[in-house]
């Protein structure tokens with residue numbers, strides 16, 4: 542039902558989950574079992590709903606993979622024509638836009654101040670992007686968490702579901718990129734964080750291992766190859782654990798570099814610097830391996846936690862809602 546290059550057509554999109562629930566008549570079962578009117582909420586909407594009690598509000602970042610059009614600021618006709626359209630969030634706000642204060646019951650339960658304002662959310666890797674404070678076109682943030690997410694500030698949009706590439710709107714800018722299923726979760730399958738820290742000084746970015754890994758925890762990839770059946774490649778495993786780890790980090794760096802190369806080929810603004818967020822940002826040897834692959838400076842974000850970016854968005858929302866007080870502060 543969606544245009545062929547749209548990110549909502551990928552197997553892991555929100556829209557595909559909704560279609561699956563629709564087919565399995567989940568709405569009807571929710572209504573019967575809970576006695577409530579069903580509606581679609583993203584994880585962030587669920588948390589926010591628990592705080593302010595508004596269940597039909599989302600933001601245009603979370604709604605992208607549902608099919609929302611952030612440029613036109615509306616649901617497209619092909620989505621409105623679906624039988625489940627009545628379950629879509631009724632309001633789609635900008636990330637950081639003021640939504641509603643917490644309820645009195647929540648203020649009492651949590652100790653948060655009465656009237657504490659809840660603002661529109663965003664996705665985890667966009668929050669990491671905001672935390673990094675990037676403002677220049679061509680600058681990018683790679684989130685090395687359980688998975689790998691790439692976000693580049695670009696003057697032009699890129700949307701190509703064949704490679705899992707899509708564009709998020711942030712204010713008047715476009716964050717182009719994609720998310721791979723590779724990342725820290727694969728490392729954790731083999732090593733604890735303590736072992737990672739212990740092995741890291743033995744890695745040598747200047748001496749590539751020659752291993753050709755595609756690290757995944759299980760079959761299936763989203764970007765830069767969109768293939769739900771893509772197999773992990775983690776063999777042969779050398780006897781030396783440091784060599785094995787370096788081979789995996791090189792493999793993940795190749796996936797990251799391929800994503801940035803594809804973005805350039807598809808007309809995104811050229812990448813000039815990559816900031817790093819997430820648990821992988823604490824590994825200097827990995828940064829050196831990535832810099833060789835990417836060919837641009839790789840630097841750790843000063844604020845590498847996505848939560849910091851969420852707080853910055855909330856501050857923006859507070860200032861919008863209280864312009865005079867914010868000016869005095």
Ligand SMILES: Nc1ncnc2c1ncn2[C@@H]1O[C@H](COP(=O)(O)OP(=O)(O)O)[C@@H](O)[C@H]1O
Pocket residue numbers: 685686687688724725726727728729734737738741818819820821822823824827
């Ligand atoms: N020294 C290290 N080198 C590389 N990766 C690391 C290191 N320490 C932790 N990690 C990885 O960081 C990941 C956790 O990062 P985090 O940003 O908390 O992930 P999440 O996406 O789950 O929030 C783990 O999967 C782990 O493998």
Ligand SMILES: O=C(CO)[C@H](O)[C@H](O)COP(=O)(O)O
Pocket residue numbers: 602664665666667687688689690719720
């Ligand atoms: O895999 C992830 C979380 O586990 C990625 O962070 C996520 O898929 C990226 O999505 P978006 O680009 O919409 O922020």
